[in-house]
Amino acid sequence: MTATAPRATTRRAATDAGPGDGESVGTGHAACHHGEILQGVFLDERGRRCQALVTLPMNGPGSTAHFTPRTGTPPDDVRVTPAGRTKARAAAVLALRECAARLSAAPCGGVLTLTGDIPVGLGMGSSTSDVIATVRAVADAWGVRLPPRTIAGLAVRAEGASDPLMLAPGPPLLFAQREGRTLEALGPALPPAAVLGCALGGGAPVDTLALPAPAYDARDLDTYEHLRRMLRRAVSDGDTALLGRVATASARLGQRRLTHAEFPALTRIADRVGAVGVQIAHSGNVAGVLFDPRTPGLNARLHRCARDLEREGITPTRVFTTHPSPNSPASHQPTPSEDSSRGRAHLGSHRPAGPDTSRRRTRLPAV
Structure with a gap:
């Protein structure tokens, strides 16, 4: 399977080795997600313990990257706007070297511009979206098609872990985020669900590096493997109620690390309004109430x-x-009130760190 790169603004001749001139601009895009349905420790095909997750996909917000190569500059000479997107810059340098090697050409630097509307620090994959959009933009500028497995490897090298956004849209995957590989394709599609998203912790961004590292024992492995089987069955049967049970159980287990003060209220409200369950990002404050x-x-x-x-x-x-x-x-996106507030902005960007926090009745659409 290969990824189809977006069309560049200016396409060079197919026989050229290397990027086009300074007028050639590569473009890439990547979506985000809404946290996880399931995250924990599982066995891979060799019986080895492996941390993995299943994300809850969400169309709409995303990151877009534009990359202009600068022939003759060093490959690590990549200027990024907005400043501070260090993971995206690292991904650009790695992608430049990968594309040059595939074309037996000399790598060069360039100019990377990122735009997007994903809140930062809520666990929606904002950094992974930036990284994947960047890799796609660099590959587009060089006229190279990079397979998803290669993009995943570059993303892991750039940021230490990666959500499976390079494989979206597609079937639900149990994805080893620190290794950039799929442990299992769970079926054709998630069961139908309506999700009311929300933000815990006042919508404040979470410093994932400050969270304690997850520690799993043999009992945890048994529990997560059981949830894996339940989720596999939920997908196979299109069972939304079972999907909600898996997501809630995973969210509850994640509270040992995240300790959201609002979690009891979230689950209590879900039960009261007839929802099938809740889901929570395991590296942030975004959460969702799941309905059939x-x-x-x-x-x-x-x-x-x-x-x-x-x-x-x-x-x-x-x-x-x-x-x-x-x-x-x-x-x-519900319409915010005039007195809505935003969290601390991401370093060097205009992208919000948290969602609007409306204090009046939320306007929700029909689904």
Whole structure:
């Protein structure tokens, strides 16, 4: 399987070895996700323990990268805008060397520009999205098609771990984030679910490097392997209720490390409004309440859930579905109030660190 790179603004001749002149601009894009459905420790095909996760995909927000090569400059001479995107810069340098090696050409530096609307520090894969968009933009500028496995390897080298965004859209995957490889394709698609997203911790960004490293024992392995089997069955049967049970169990286990003060209220509200469960990013503050979209009175339940969350100081952010209609938006950002606030901005960027925190009734769409 190979990734189809976006078209460059200016395409060089196929017989040229190396990037085009300074007018050639490569473009890449990558989506984000909404945290995890399942994350823990599992056995790989060789029976080896391996940390892995299953992300909850979300269309809409993402990162876009534009890369302009500068022929004759050193390959580590990459200027990035906004400044401070060190992981994306590292990914650009790695991708430059990879593309040059594939073409037997000399690598060079260039100019990288990133834009995007993914909140930083909430566990939505903002840095991975930047990194993958960057790799795709560099490859596009060089006219190279990089397979997803190569992109995954470069992403792991650039940031130490990677979500499986280079494989999206696609089937749900159990993905070893620190190794950049798929442990298992769980089936064709997730069961249908409507998700009311929200932000815990006041929407403050989480410094994942400051979190304690996960420590798993033999009992944890048994538990997560059981959840893996449950999720496999949920996907096979299209069982939204079982999906919710797996996500809730994983979120509950993750509280040993994240300790969200609002978690009891989140699960209590989910039970009260007839949701099938909750999911939480295991490296941030983004969370979601999961509903079966076939549930009678779904819109009324979503509105009630949003109101109850706000009463507990939990900010509703958006509604989206795992199976968005092609004729409707995949996700919806509620309109903030005039007195909404934002978290601390990402270093060197204009991208918000957290979602708008509306203090009035959230406007939610039909799904």
